[in-house]
Amino acid sequence: MNNALCRMTGCDFPLFAFSHCRDVVVAVSKAGGFGVLGAARFSPEQLELELQWIDEHVDGRPYGVDVLVPETVDPRVAGLSDGTSRAAQISDEHRRFVSELLTSHGVAMDPEEAVSTQGNGITPENGAALMEVAFRHPIRLIANALGIAPPAMIEQGKARGIPVAALVGAKEHALRQAAAGVDIIVAQGGEAGGHCGEVSTLVLVPEVVRALAGAGHDIPVLAAGGIMTGGQMAAMMATGAQGAWTGSVWLATAESETSEAFRAGMIAARSRDTVRSRSRTGKPARQLRSAWHAAWDGQDSPGALPMPLMGMVSEPAFARIERSVAAGNEDARELVSYFVGQGVGLVEAERSARAVVQDFRAEFAEAVSGLADMIGED
Amino acid sequence: MNNALCRMTGCDFPLFAFSHCRDVVVAVSKAGGFGVLGAARFSPEQLELELQWIDEHVDGRPYGVDVLVPETVDPRVAGLSDGTSRAAQISDEHRRFVSELLTSHGVAMDPEEAVSTQGNGITPENGAALMEVAFRHPIRLIANALGIAPPAMIEQGKARGIPVAALVGAKEHALRQAAAGVDIIVAQGGEAGGHCGEVSTLVLVPEVVRALAGAGHDIPVLAAGGIMTGGQMAAMMATGAQGAWTGSVWLATAESETSEAFRAGMIAARSRDTVRSRSRTGKPARQLRSAWHAAWDGQDSPGALPMPLMGMVSEPAFARIERSVAAGNEDARELVSYFVGQGVGLVEAERSARAVVQDFRAEFAEAVSGLADMIGED
Numbered sequence: 202m203n204n205a206l207c208r209m210t211g212c213d214f215p216l217f218a219f220s221h222c223r224d225v226v227v228a229v230s231k232a233g234g235f236g237v238l239g240a241a242r243f244s245p246e247q248l249e250l251e252l253q254w255i256d257e258h259v260d261g262r263p264y265g266v267d268v269l270v271p272e273t274v275d276p277r278v279a280g281l282s283d284g285t286s287r288a289a290q291i292s293d294e295h296r297r298f299v300s301e302l303l304t305s306h307g308v309a310m311d312p313e314e315a316v317s318t319q320g321n322g323i324t325p326e327n328g329a330a331l332m333e334v335a336f337r338h339p340i341r342l343i344a345n346a347l348g349i350a351p352p353a354m355i356e357q358g359k360a361r362g363i364p365v366a367a368l369v370g371a372k373e374h375a376l377r378q379a380a381a382g383v384d385i386i387v388a389q390g391g392e393a394g395g396h397c398g399e400v401s402t403l404v405l406v407p408e409v410v411r412a413l414a415g416a417g418h419d420i421p422v423l424a425a426g427g428i429m430t431g432g433q434m435a436a437m438m439a440t441g442a443q444g445a446w447t448g449s450v451w452l453a454t455a456e457s458e459t460s461e462a463f464r465a466g467m468i469a470a471r472s473r474d475t476v477r478s479r480s481r482t483g484k485p486a487r488q489l490r491s492a493w494h495a496a497w498d499g500q501d502s503p504g505a506l507p508m509p510l511m512g513m514v515s516e517p518a519f520a521r522i523e524r525s526v527a528a529g530n531e532d533a534r535e536l537v538s539y540f541v542g543q544g545v546g547l548v549e550a551e552r553s554a555r556a557v558v559q560d561f562r563a564e565f566a567e568a569v570s571g572l573a574d575m576i577g578e579d
Numbered sequence: 580m581n582n583a584l585c586r587m588t589g590c591d592f593p594l595f596a597f598s599h600c601r602d603v604v605v606a607v608s609k610a611g612g613f614g615v616l617g618a619a620r621f622s623p624e625q626l627e628l629e630l631q632w633i634d635e636h637v638d639g640r641p642y643g644v645d646v647l648v649p650e651t652v653d654p655r656v657a658g659l660s661d662g663t664s665r666a667a668q669i670s671d672e673h674r675r676f677v678s679e680l681l682t683s684h685g686v687a688m689d690p691e692e693a694v695s696t697q698g699n700g701i702t703p704e705n706g707a708a709l710m711e712v713a714f715r716h717p718i719r720l721i722a723n724a725l726g727i728a729p730p731a732m733i734e735q736g737k738a739r740g741i742p743v744a745a746l747v748g749a750k751e752h753a754l755r756q757a758a759a760g761v762d763i764i765v766a767q768g769g770e771a772g773g774h775c776g777e778v779s780t781l782v783l784v785p786e787v788v789r790a791l792a793g794a795g796h797d798i799p800v801l802a803a804g805g806i807m808t809g810g811q812m813a814a815m816m817a818t819g820a821q822g823a824w825t826g827s828v829w830l831a832t833a834e835s836e837t838s839e840a841f842r843a844g845m846i847a848a849r850s851r852d853t854v855r856s857r858s859r860t861g862k863p864a865r866q867l868r869s870a871w872h873a874a875w876d877g878q879d880s881p882g883a884l885p886m887p888l889m890g891m892v893s894e895p896a897f898a899r900i901e902r903s904v905a906a907g908n909e910d911a912r913e914l915v916s917y918f919v920g921q922g923v924g925l926v927e928a929e930r931s932a933r934a935v936v937q938d939f940r941a942e943f944a945e946a947v948s949g950l951a952d953m954i955g956e957d
Binding site: 202203204371372373390391392398399400401402403404405407408411426427428429430432433435436437438439440441471472473542543544546547565566568569571572573575576 | 580581582749750751768769770776777778779780781782783785786789804805806807808810811813814815816817818819849850851920921922924925943944946947949950951953954
């Protein structure tokens, strides 16, 4: 396809696949799409190994890296730059709460062990270190979320000719990112999995496209949030997007990092089975609804902690939950969850990542010719 | 355009315009779209007059009527069939709360006068009476929301050859409506103005289309929620809808029943300036966010009342607020609100209803040819 976004990033078909799994990234890029490795949960050393593997397997096809450099840090954790001092901020009440929640589902967890000093790595320091690693590889895109892309990312992107993409959930944020110098805006609607705003993709994308054009910014927009099919991709391109940014659809692929228990949950889930909650990372993020959210968002909850403290509680808990389910504890399935968007209601079976790209291409072509026929018959 | 929905309803361009204003209904139908008069707030006598006027002015073009026959009635009001006995259920605390809220914005309201025995008319009895009136006119569609269309509507529709449409916010509801015999499903996403669910239009429409086909129902789907442009209409038709059902976009037309204060609010609003709240009708409905919602959904609120009691409090209040603004009380503008979807962020100016239809047609054609060109350049 011949649009500015394809020329800028080198892909054939502007289907951007965000995944924490290197196999998905490689499979998508080799199938003509554009794989983007979600790096936020890696240490810099791990990311280096992941990118080396991708470079060896991607056959020179373009790929990108997504980091999370939070623009703002909650005052409760500002100045605490190491895991131990952060962990000390987590109250006994929170430790007991998670311990009791897991224990009530047959997952043993001592309150003393309930907190990791590692967390999910979403800190400005780790984000900056990951960015440095990414720029040492032949990436064709670097993306950021949770605020304005840091000046160092924009400067290095420009110096190296690597487009910088930024995820936004509101028109005002898109205009701020454009003014800061980002090259691509990913307009992500509130139905998206992970961190998201409240405006729907169908409204947000044309609103952002119009606002950028009105302010004189010639910046391509990717549509994100709820897109699981080529028909939806064509739809959002009809509203002015130059391509689609997708995440949830890859979680149900054979290559994905997700557990069997979670993939089974995805296939069973309807679109109404997600929830936007602070209870996994500390910022509002859409997830598969489970007993975890009923507890943390319920009346007896001690309340979600700020980022990154919430992840230091939730990540070890979910690791235990997954292990417990894998060991045969069916009660723990009620707690199983992961970041996923409302599009989960469109997931019917596990496919390979390559098959997903092929399906998107076919559905896209079918949607466009269906529309053209409708006009023709007028 | 030649699809099943156009053949079924007799329109040229499958743009369905829900409006409480007969002028909008007539203007849209005469411009090749399909006007649908929202009748729920009328008495049967008023509706009769409105439809006589439409019949005299619509030049034989097809139009429809939308009634609200709630499928379920809150136990707190079940069995109370007259306004006076319903009004007696509204506590002094609720009366004082609305009186104090209005007074604090310079709108005088005695707690004794805070409740109307009329309300917004959304009761099963009024809905059934409105339906009888509608069927006496040459309508080409009757639509219902808030649950399964009543058997009498489906039977009379079939007997008279009038398609029955039902609004749904979830796949399961679509399947129930189809099984009950409705002819058209309006799949309305959570970004819509008025009563709405939580799943976005972009996800809900393909989910509903797929579920209906999977269950063997050959029923056309209209996409609703957030659609303000022909590009968005084309978008949702790329996901399997046969047309668009729209509401908010008509509120900013010159013909609309809305006040100058509300239209000014619409033009100023961003997509984030709406809220889904029970505080106007008693059921979750999306509205322009104002000081009304901050109060009713806030910590000191006595809580929203069930339908139809909430409307018996809110409708007289909003009537006073509008009058107060019109009389020059700028403080009362902070309370001004009305049902509107997130698409309000795409409203930039007041237009005529006819111009809106023409813009939709042009934007639709442009979106489709843009997509076709993109494929052609592959």
